[in-house]
Structures are given as C-alpha cells and as structure tokens.
Amino acid sequence: MIAVALLALLQVTAPPGMLTVRGATEEVTVPVVETNAGPAVRADLVAAPLGGRVRELAGGHYGVSFPGVEFDLVDQVPFALAGDEVVPLAAAPFLDGGRLYVPLQLVAETLPLHGRGVYYDAVHSELRLFGTSSPLLATTTTPILRVPSRAGTSARTAGRAAGRLEPSRAGARRRLVVVDAGHGGPDNGMTGPIGGKSKISEKDVTLAVARRLADALRARGVDVLMTRTRDTLIALGDRGRIANQNHGDLFISIHVNAANMAWKEPAAARGFETYFLAEAKTEEARRVERMENEAVRFETGVETSRGDPLNFIMNDMAQNEHLRESSDLATTIQEKLGMMHPGPSRGVKQANFAVLRTSFMPAVLVEIGFGTNPAEATFLADASRQRAIADAIAGAAVEYLAHYERRVGAGGR
Ligand SMILES: [Zn+2]
Numbered sequence: 001m002i003a004v005a006l007l008a009l010l011q012v013t014a015p016p017g018m019l020t021v022r023g024a025t026e027e028v029t030v031p032v033v034e035t036n037a038g039p040a041v042r043a044d045l046v047a048a049p050l051g052g053r054v055r056e057l058a059g060g061h062y063g064v065s066f067p068g069v070e071f072d073l074v075d076q077v078p079f080a081l082a083g084d085e086v087v088p089l090a091a092a093p094f095l096d097g098g099r100l101y102v103p104l105q106l107v108a109e110t111l112p113l114h115g116r117g118v119y120y121d122a123v124h125s126e127l128r129l130f131g132t133s134s135p136l137l138a139t140t141t142t143p144i145l146r147v148p149s150r151a152g153t154s155a156r157t158a159g160r161a162a163g164r165l166e167p168s169r170a171g172a173r174r175r176l177v178v179v180d181a182g183h184g185g186p187d188n189g190m191t192g193p194i195g196g197k198s199k200i201s202e203k204d205v206t207l208a209v210a211r212r213l214a215d216a217l218r219a220r221g222v223d224v225l226m227t228r229t230r231d232t233l234i235a236l237g238d239r240g241r242i243a244n245q246n247h248g249d250l251f252i253s254i255h256v257n258a259a260n261m262a263w264k265e266p267a268a269a270r271g272f273e274t275y276f277l278a279e280a281k282t283e284e285a286r287r288v289e290r291m292e293n294e295a296v297r298f299e300t301g302v303e304t305s306r307g308d309p310l311n312f313i314m315n316d317m318a319q320n321e322h323l324r325e326s327s328d329l330a331t332t333i334q335e336k337l338g339m340m341h342p343g344p345s346r347g348v349k350q351a352n353f354a355v356l357r358t359s360f361m362p363a364v365l366v367e368i369g370f371g372t373n374p375a376e377a378t379f380l381a382d383a384s385r386q387r388a389i390a391d392a393i394a395g396a397a398v399e400y401l402a403h404y405e406r407r408v409g410a411g412g413r
Helices: 002-013 043-050 104-114 135-140 202-219 236-245 283-298 309-320 323-338 374-381 383-411
Strands: 018-022 027-031 033-035 038-042 054-056 061-066 069-074 079-082 085-088 094-096 099-103 118-121 126-129 176-181 223-226 250-257 272-277 345-351 363-370
Touching (some): 027 038, 027 043, 038 043, 038 104, 061 099, 104 126, 176 236, 202 223, 202 374, 236 250, 236 283, 250 383, 283 345, 323 345, 363 374, 374 383
Parallel strands (some): 176 250, 250 363, 272 345
Antiparallel strands (some): 069 079, 079 085
16 A cells, blocks of 8 residues: 555655666666556666666576665566565566566566665656765755754753753754654554563553653753553554654654564563664564564554655665664663663664654664563563653653754854
C-alpha cells in the first residue's frame, strides 16, 4: 500500500518521464517508462553511472549491482533479494528488447535503504551518490530559523532548574524536542517480565516515561511536542512527519527492550541502550530493529501515513547529515542513564529504525531497560524511577542542545 502511494506521489512530484542519475564521474538522464503497473526504468542505464551493472545469472535470475548492494531479480516476479532479505517491489521487473526493466520504486526507495551512499531526491527526480553536489543538500544543512515561541521568558528568570538551557543571546529561539512514546493502541510492544505475575506492557511504560520526559524538558526551558499523549497508534512514518512539520531540533523515541527467547537465559538480560539511525551493524542490533519496526503491521487501513512516502524516500539524505549529532546525543544519553540505572550500559548502537528514518533532525531511540527481566520490569514500572530515567534523558538532551547551540552559534547563521 505504501508503494502504490509512493508511485502516485512520484508522478506528480517529479518532472515526468526522466530520471537523472548522478554518479562519481558522470551524469546520465534515463527515460522513465510508464507501464500499467507504474513507472519503470532500464536497470543497466541506472546502474552504470553509479558504478554498477546488470548480470544475467542462472535460472532466469538477474543480478543488478549498485554501491553496497546487489539485487537478485527474476523476470515477472515482484520481489527482490537484497543479501538474504526479501524485498517486495511495487511491480515485477520485466524484459523488453532483451533489456531488464525494474520499477522506479526499486531505485528510488529500495536502493537508498539497502545500498551505500545512494540517495534519491524526489523533488529533482534525481538519484545520486552521496557527496555529489546538489541544491537540495545545500539547503538541508541550513538550520531552520523560527520565531521564538515565548520571546525572552527564560533569559531573565531567576531561580531556574539546574542544567537549564539558556538562550545564548537575545532573540535566540527556544528549542523543540519531539518526544515519542513507542507503540500504542493495538500495538502493545513487548510484554513482560518472563515468569512474572504482574505484567507490564511496553506501550504503557513508554507513555509514562515520555510524559515525565516532557515535564523534565519543559522544566529546563525546552519546548516539547509529544507524538502521542494517549493510548493510540501513530504510524511509524507519521511520528517523524509530526516532528518535521513542527521543526523539531531533536527526536527522542522511548522503548522497552525484550530479550531474545533463543538466548541461553533470556530472563537475565538487563540494561539500557541508545540507538541512532544508520545501517544495523550487528546481528543483535538487527534483531532490535526488526522488533521495533514490526509495529508497521498494525498500520493497516486508511490511517496509514498518507502523504508520508515522499518523506520516506527523501529522508536518507537529510538524515545522514545528522548521523554524527545523533551519535553524540546517544552517547550523552547513555552516560546520564549510567548514573542512575541499575542495569549495565549496553552502549550506543546503530540500526535502521523506521521511526527514526522519517525525522529530518538528530534522532535517537532509547531502550530504557528489559521488560523481560523481572527486576528491571519492576524498576521500569515504578513512578519515581520513571522520573529518574526522564531526568537523565532530559539532562542529556539539554546538554546536547547547549553544545549544539555553541557550535552553530560559532558558525554564525
Ligand atoms: Zn519498542
């Protein structure tokens, strides 16, 4: 359903009929052909400027290579194999005049997610290697200026909370942190603990901690927007869109971890970890990524992130500029949580979370503990401990924002 909406959007957004492919040394314009299954492009023409190619393999398979990925495709089969992952396609690849054609979606959406350093710019209908110049890339590095929401409130107020964010100069705007409580509505997230009598649901814990985090941030002079304040399901893509539309400075998603039942002693797993968006580096990171991305299956029907697919395909490029910052923020959060959390720090990790993918700002996902561990489940459900977790994360966010303010301020804007 997302793919269909995506292609519909592409047709109105992009100059029809042409796709620009900008590689390291050459730029090629590739015709986009309209089929009754949607727009398609000749695979070899798109792959070549990016340094890839099309190989004919045994058994009717084709290998289409791009930086960082080779898709295994079969004529008339609407799925691609990327490594060992099966990826659904908007339409089946087909042969015409002995050439393999693939749906535009494969190169515009799937390739940026699975390849390395390839970005699709829907506005300019352009596929390019990251690092090649583009007008859009230049604009996304400029911080968005906003009118201060409450001009001058905090600058002269005495007796403020420790660690409060001070506007560095007159007219500096207040910062906005988007707080995202994971899961909700029919999507409970994880439930635990293993073998425990009283069960906790991830969606309740995340909402409680998110509310306390919002309070803690507001007490430090930061504006807050919550993606949900009730027990409702918000599509993963919409969470990021909410953040973008409101020009958030930071996006913090709160989650509760669950042990892998295949582990030797799953109930014993404890601790906290913070993720930022990037390709998942380890099998464990991929497991958590799969688990958190699963919420997508609850997103059926008309409420599903309509209008969002455009963000979805443009986001990789915008997000990449925030990787460093997101990683810094994740590190600060881990440090602060380490001062109050009874569990071990499991470190800063990277994974490709759908919820982070759609936010055009530094974004992190915090797994505040293991709900599968009986002691940690009790800890996570306790109101005063929730406040302490929220304080730790708020402290990290404010420290990070102050640091960022100094850096941006030094650069002048
Ligand atoms: Zn979760």
